[in-house]
Amino acid sequence: MPLNEFAFQRCLSADCGATYGADEVLIACKQCGELLDVDYEWDRAQPPSRLQDLEKYWAERHHPLNFSGVWRFRDLLPYVSDDEIVTVGEGQTLLQQANAVASYVGLDPGNLYLQYEGMNPSGSFKDNGMSAAFTHAHTIGAQRAACASTGNTSASLAMYCSVTRAMRGIIFIGSGKISYGKLSQALDYGALTVQIAGDFDDAMVRVREVCKELGIYLVNSVNPFRLEGQKTIMFRVLEALRWEIPDWIVVPGGNLGNSSSFGKAFMELKQLGLIDRVPRLAVINAAGADTLSQLVERRDLRWNDSQTDEEKIAAYYQELDDLHKKADTIASAIEINRPVNLKKCLRALAVCDGVVRQVSDQEILDAKAQVGAGGIGCEPASGASVAGAKLLRQQGVIGASDRVVCILTGHVLKDPTATVAYHSTDQKLFNDVLGSRGVKTASFANRAIAVDNDLGEIIQAIQLYG
Secondary structure (H helix, E strand, O other): OOEOOOEEEEEOOOOOOOEEEOOOOOOOOOOOOOOEEEEEOHHHHOOOOOHHHHHHHHOOOOOHHHHOOOHHHHHHOOOEOHHHOOOOOOOOOEEEEOHHHHHHHOOOOOOEEEEEHHHOOOOEOHHHHHHHHHHHHHHOOOOEEEEEEOOHHHHHHHHHHHHHOOOEEEEEEEOOOOOHHHHHHHHHOOOEEEEEOOOHHHHHHHHHHHHHHHOOEEOOOOOHHHHHHHOHHHHHHHHHOOOOOOOEEEEEOOOOHHHHHHHHHHHHHHHOOOOOOOOEEEEEEEOOEOHHHHHHHHOOOOOOOOOOOHHHHHHHHHHHHHOOOOOOOOOHHHOOOOOOOHHHHHHHHHHOOOEEEEEOHHHHHHHHHHHHHOOOOEOHHHHHHHHHHHHHHHOOOOOOOOOEEEEEOEEHHHOHHHHHHHHOOOHHHHHHHOHHHOOOOOOOOOOOOOOOOOHHHHHHHHHHHO
16 A cells, blocks of 8 residues: 555644545645645554654665655655655755854854755755655646646656656746746756746636646645645754754745745644754744734734634735735745645744745845855755844844754846846946845845956955955
C-alpha cells in the first residue's frame, strides 16, 4: 500500500474537523472549504522516541532517502512507503553562525544563525516541499502538475518534472512579476509557462480553477502535503544545533507556507514529547506586501483556536480591491497580497508566541548586502528575515543574548538584477530597478572601481582600495 493507512487529511476548522484519506487530492475541506492538514495516528506511525534517534539515517549517505535532507526525517512525515518517495537530493543545506551579521542586527557574538536554503538543487527552500508534494502526486498517479508562482515555485516544479520525467509541469506567472533568474530555470527545464495579465494573486485564482477543471495536480502551498516537506527545514535547524531549541525563528512572510509548516513542526514535536519548549516565531512582511502585518498588528486578527474572524479578512481584502492595490516590493518571492496559508500562519503564531513585522525595501536590501558580505548571497526576500531581526532587536523584543535563526529562502542568483543595481555605479540602473521602490541609498554597496587600461593606475587603485 503506497500511502500509509495511519496518515490522513484533517480540516483545519475545529468546528468541522472532517477527515479524508491521504490518497485524496484536495486543497480544501469538501464540507466547509477550510484548509487541510496532513495528520497521523502517531501511536501507529511509531515516531522516534528521541530526536537523536534520527541521526542513524545521516550515517547512511549512500542511501538516497537518507542523503535527502527531507526524507531522512521521514519518521516525522510518515504518509508514504519508502519505495514511493521522489527525491533529487534536496535539503543539503547549511546553518551558518554569522557574527558579522549578528553585529549588524545587534546580537551578541555567536547568537545569530543563517539557515541557507539557497543550497537546494533549484536554489530555494521550495524543493523541500516540492519533493513531498511530488511524492504524493506520484503515489496517486498524477500526470500533470501545476502552480502559480513568483518564481521559486515554478523553478522547483519544473526541475522535479524534468529530473524525474514523471509529470508535465505547467506554470502560471503574472505579467512582469518574476525575476529572470527564476524564469530562466522554468523555461530551461522545459515546463509549459503561461503568463497572464495580472499578479501572483490573479495567477493563483486561475491555476486553482484550471486544476479543478482539468484534473491537474496543484503543488502550491495550499497543498497540505507540500507543507509536510517544509517542516524539515526546522528539523535540520535543530539537528545542526544538536537538538537544542533556539529562542527565535525569523522567516520572510509571503504566501506563509514556511511559517505555517514551522508552526506545525514544533506543534507536533511538542505533542510527541520530543521537545520541551517551542521557539518564538517572527514573520516578516515587506512593506509593499504587508497583509499579515496589517491584519495581525493593526487589526488584531488572531487564530483563536480556529475561530478566526473571517469578517476582518474579508473587509481588508475588499479594501485592497477598492483601492486597486497590488503587492509591490523588490522582494518578488514575497510579493503577495492574499496569502493562501493565512490561517495556518495564525495558528503557528499562536503555537510559537509569534510576532509579525514589516520592513521596507531599503531595509531588506541593506540586510541582504550584510548577508552577502559574509559569503552567503541570498535573494531579496531572504534579507527580510535579517532586517526583521534587526527591527525586533531595536524594539527590545529580541534580546541581545537570544539565540536567533534567520531563514534565507533563496540563492543570490535568483534575482541578480536587484543585487547588481544595489552595488552598481550606474545611477540610472539604480533608479530604474530600486529607486521606484523607495530605495534611496546603498549604504553597504561594494562598487567596482573604474580605471584606464594602464598597469600603474591598476596598481594604484588596488593599493588605495584593496
